[in-house]
Amino acid sequence: MGRERPRLREVVVEASRALARLDTGRLEELALSCQALNREMAEADRGRRVELAVESREAQGDMAVFARVLEATRANLHVMNRLKELREGRLEYGGAQTRLMRRRESGDGDN
């Protein structure tokens, strides 16, 4: 017997939780589940479509939460990228100094 499919609402709530704890593995699993759901939707009969419509309405609030978590993640990613750039900038500065020293040493003929 196959496992009963989770309701859409459960998928959305789980996605928000997985994103909060940056559980990439779980999010990738959920992405596959959503692909399967989309395929199911394409082949579904009218009864099943109505069921999915009901589930979709039920999941609207949780989708709003997921959207906000996604937005916060994007903002955090932006901050982290800027920090990375800043740190790389500092490293580049150190690197330039080192390169200058290396050039001087080469000129001194001890290389």
Added chain:
Amino acid sequence: MGTINAALGIMSGALDADQQALNIVANNVANANTPGYTVEKPEWQQNSPITIGGISLGQGVTETGAESQRDRVLESRLDQQKQMASASGSRLTALNTMQALFTPDSGSSSSKAGDIGNDITNFFDSFSSLEVNPTDNALRQNVLSTASMLAGDISNAAASLNSQRSALNEETAGIATQVNALTGAIAQLNQQIMTDSPNGDAGTLEDQRQQDLSQLSQLIGINQITTENNGLAITTASGQLLLSEGTSFQLTTGQANGMTDFYLGGTDVTSQLASGGGSLGGDLTARDQDLTGALSALDQLAYGISTAVNTQNNAGQTLNGVTGSAATPIYIFNQPAAVDGSAAHMSVVMTDPNDVAAASAASGTGDNSNAVAIASMANQGIVDGQTPINFYSNFVASLGSTVSTVETENTAQNASVTQLQTQRDALSGVNLNDEASAMTTLERSYQAASQVFAMLNTLMASALNLGDQTAVS
């Protein structure tokens, strides 16, 4: 020999440097479980080479000290998110308590604020019943009973809201005390850091300061400004100075209309603090916006019903043939003098069921036209232009919507705090994950989540369209 000595000297210096670096690593390991500790990394500096006979000779390396792997921008972002999460969390707690109050079947058995909707319907229905037999004593008694139930539930709800507001008020005063203690401690740390490490990382002192800042962020919305010599100035989110380097400025309190107001340097900053963040911001928003709004709505409801019903009853004739006047009014409810406080003071003043004026003043005592007029008020805009039941329903729906919005914000903000803490731990905590790996995880998670969101969005959009198919002509 000179060359061998020089080589041994370089090796000896390198060993010393390695030993000092090992001490730093040992200190990191020892502090692995110390809250707020930031991992330190040894700093290496190449000794200046010397040139002998045109040949440059290296002089080895020196360990110049340890630098904590912290990033003030990241810490600042984390603190900012904590302020927001803390504010929405505090507000949500207060809102949930309010919502529970207006949930049907809540409260004590004698008085249930959650039943106000039913009470309104029952009260006006009791006049509809009285229309049929206006002289019936049981039906008249029922009018007073339903009026008592309505007034009791509204005044009980107002009392509960007022009590919640007072509790929050006390909590805010307590938070202000904690804020003052923390700003005082940070000012002292600032002074020490500026004296001991004006140009470099202050290590443990810096960790302590960061921990205090983190705690402060949970309490109040703040901005941090780095000053000269490794000092720090902190302002409230709206820019009032809380501390500058070694000096802190106390948040003082005063009473206005029974509630605590907050001052900084003589200026009332209560409303700025409410919108600033932290648990103080959340509590003040709940106290001054949500609870005040709910009390105001109840006041309007109580005022609208009491005034309209009393006016109509006073215009009619009692079973004893008495007609009300301005000098000797015949009221069912305590007549409110003003909208403010109407809910808390709502009560039934009529004791004799015969005083219910079912008849119009011009008719006989067996007439029902005034009872018809009062019953029809259920469908008239007597409360702020709305029918009583619509006004109450809209109030409850609006409260539910606010709870839902704040809940969404709080979930998202907490998720953001969790993510940033993960990133911070990777950068400055003592663990084996390196920064690059943490960054990759953040990027991959965001990409995977974006895919999940896009697919769910598509699925739901098509499900909602296909679920309710409409004919296409």
